Amino acid sequence: MNENPEKTTHFGYKTVAETEKASMVADVFHSVATKYDVMNDLMSFGIHRLWKRQTIASSGVRKGHHVLDLAGGTGDLTAKFSQLVGDTGQVVLGDINSSMLKVGREKLHNLGLVGNIDYVQMNAEALPFPDNSFDLITIAFGLRNVTDQNKALRSMYRILKPGGRLLVLEFSKPEHEVLSKAYDFYSFNLLPKMGELVANDGESYKYLAESIRMHPDQETLKAMMNDAGFEQTTYQNLTGGIVALHRGFKY
């Protein structure tokens, strides 16, 4: 009798059962949640703030809009969107990880941002919203952690309104060889040590470096978005392609 082999996927450079990936990613983010913002600033020398500014500049967000900040974690983008959509708009900060959501909620409350933000724990592969709900969906540094990225992209497409757009901000493939080598050295040698020193968790930052290498490159992600139904999909390389901002529309 033939048994169906268990489906596998990658967790960094390791091969794991698909059913296990989500809980392994969850463990990583439960561990890093309280130090997440500090580590972002440290690891990227503050440049992640400029990547996120570019995301907002490309969003077309305005008052009254409904926005989903998926894998929004500690709420960097939500903090800006909440102000830009105003009292007549709504922002949903969605994340699969309760620890990250907790940190995000505290941070946004401390900033005085209440009233037009909802916090929802959700899985990007099965978004719990009706069709055509949002004007804008953003997912910043979260897609590479999703087990079935194609399923997540289709789910995002479903809940976008016609005319709405998806912005995917994610680590990608550097454009130049020299930068790529320097980036590899930094990622595999320095990041885990910084993680160990500051967050007391070198393994999670080793996963970060490995998961970036396993993530689709710019053209592949563009094709995946097109397959999910998005149109006029484009991408912009930031910081030499270390990060890419993909944008697709639903018509």
Add this chain to the structure above:
Amino acid sequence: MLNNFIVALVERILNTALKLDTTLSDRLAPIAQQRLLIDIRDWQQQFLVVFTGQQLHLYNTTEQQFDCMISADIQTLMALKNPAMLTQLIRQDKLDLQGDLHIAQGFSNAFAALDIDWPEHLSTYLGDAPAQQLWQLLKQAKQQGKKTNKQLATTLTTLCQDELKVTIHPLELEQFKQHTRQLKSHTAQLELRINQLLQAK
């Protein structure tokens, strides 16, 4: 990324001004959540400005969604320090405006009336009397600086015109222009006379 960094810096300065001038928020309130897109033609850059009620947001963008757009050269935009210039510049075709004029006027008026009580803010660090003294000193230094600048400009002009003779006096230029115009007029008359004689022949 350098663009984004500079824009982030300017945004920080604008929000600092918002904190220091306690009435700026009130002046901007009527245009809260309205998007002003500033297209600087000679820089080929566009900037979106939004006051959200709490903060000013500034982004370098290629998006074409706005409630009001101003398109002009940087020199023309600097002239908007005087809000009264806005309609004049539009009539002179130096500035192109689309959307709600009141949004552009709102931003212009709000910033033209910017009034930061520097002695008050300095006094939280230095105390009242030292803050006032420092402020007076800075004002005097600024006036002295303006005076020195003017003197330097006059000295340099005199040097170039009278001593080194590398530039000419504006009156000399005007005279030269007048002579050229007269010569042009005489030449035109001569040409007409020649054509008349040729036709008579």
